[in-house]
Amino acid sequence: MEDDSKPEQSCWAYLPSVCLSHVFWWLDDRDRSRAALVCKRWNQAMYSGSLWRTRTITFSGRPSRSNTSEFESALWYVKRFGKYLEQLEIKFLNPYNAVLTRKFQVTMRGLLSRLGKCNSRLVSLSIQHLELDRLVWRNIIRNQFIKNLILFLKRMGTHLVHLSLKGARVTLEEGCELLNSLSYLKTRSFASEINIEDFFSHHLSIYSSPLFLQTMSMFRNLVTLTLNYNCISDELLDILCEHNAHSLWTINIKCHIHDPHGQVIWGMSWANLAKRAPNLKVNFFFERVMKHDSLARILLAEIPLRSISLRSCYFSDPDWSMRPTLTNLLPAYNHILQKLTLEFNNSHESLDEELLQLVLSCKKLFFLKVWAFLSVAFVERLLQNQAEGKCTLRTMKVRIYTNRYETNEEDRMLRDIFRRYRDLINSELNYFVIAYPMM
Secondary structure (H helix, E strand, O other): OOOOOOOOOOOHHHHHHHHHHHHOOOOOHOOOOHHHHHHHHHHHHHHHHHOOOOOEEEOOOOOOOHHHHHHHHHHHHHHHHHHOOOOOEEEEOOOOOHHHHHHHHHHHHHHHHHHHHHHHOOEEEEOOOOOOOOOOOOHHHHHHHHHHHHHHHHHHHHOOOEOOOOOOOHHHHHHHHHHHHHOOOOEEEEOOEEEOOOOOOOOOOOHHHHHHHHOOEOOOOOOOEEEEEOOOHHHHHHHHHHHOOOOOEEEEEEEOOOOOOOOOOOOOHHHHHHHOOOOOOEEEEOOOOOHHHHHHHOOOHHHHHHHEEEEEOOOOOOOOHHHHHHHHHHHHHHHOOOEEEEEEEOOOOOOOOOOHHHHHHHOOOOOEEEEOOOHHHHHHHHHHHHHHOOOOOOEEEEEEEEEOOHHHHHHHHHHHHHHHHHHHHHHHHHHEEEEEEEE
């Protein structure tokens, strides 16, 4: 007698669609494609929109066998799943020669053109560290890429919320045209998060440009703005106050030694903005701008400063002193400062006491990162004050520079300190402290 019963189904056949989609979410493109061949139901799972909303497309930037597949897979993805895309990140890592930049430009032209036609959901676009001012970018390739990107932003400007072109290094005119693309056919842009750190080429005094001010006046819903200090002026702060005070939450400002930063900004401009935007937090990142006179001109008491990073990149100058900054400038923010990062070479002066007093005076400070010539005793005193409730750190990262190759003695002392405060560290702190030879 023939057995007419159906063959026994695998338990995978009864997996709920939600669970099946979750399994597919963990697979890479190749494994998803293979899994989609199993059956019709798995093939349908492959086209679940939730799998394709976020995408990072990476181009290695160096000649290799995988180059061709990188460019081809990027176009394959956009053609098949671009309509679902909501967040896109493009990475072009260290372009090696003009041939690769040309290939990247051609691929991006096709990718952006296709995406512009099929997608109406994209809210976030990030293309960082292009460094278009490098010689590897031939003018014709560079100009064509910028033109393609402008056309794309004009199409997407109505619903694009987040745009990051950090490190693009374009001219003033090109940069303003790119930003103006977001308000194409409109009188304003409602993008809420813009990152234009290192967006313009080095050495440009953007703060004195009427074109830049006109461009920034188009933005009416900024929540987070990231830019260089060479873009900051009284006029820009007034524009932000007039058009974005209702929404502005964070301004991140980078000040680099090679960028112009000699402009004079009045404390009243910062005070007006802080008053109109009561939730505003300003974060400053200084790269090799360490001298007190330069910092004093920038760090005005009226700035609602929540985070500051001062990095000297191992630069040492016997005529420079960090002490006035620690004792005169930074204490002005002791009622609001929450994060402090200090990386400097103070081999010519001891700053243990000044730094400890600064930390103790900042009642809201929860993050401390210090790379400097310090004594091991500084760490113990800081932990003792933490134990007594005199400071409220949650993260403590210290690299103690020494002038010796061997750090055995410092390592032993740090181990002893850790044992004494183990319970405090394990219960309250993200703790990382080492001794480091600085020769």
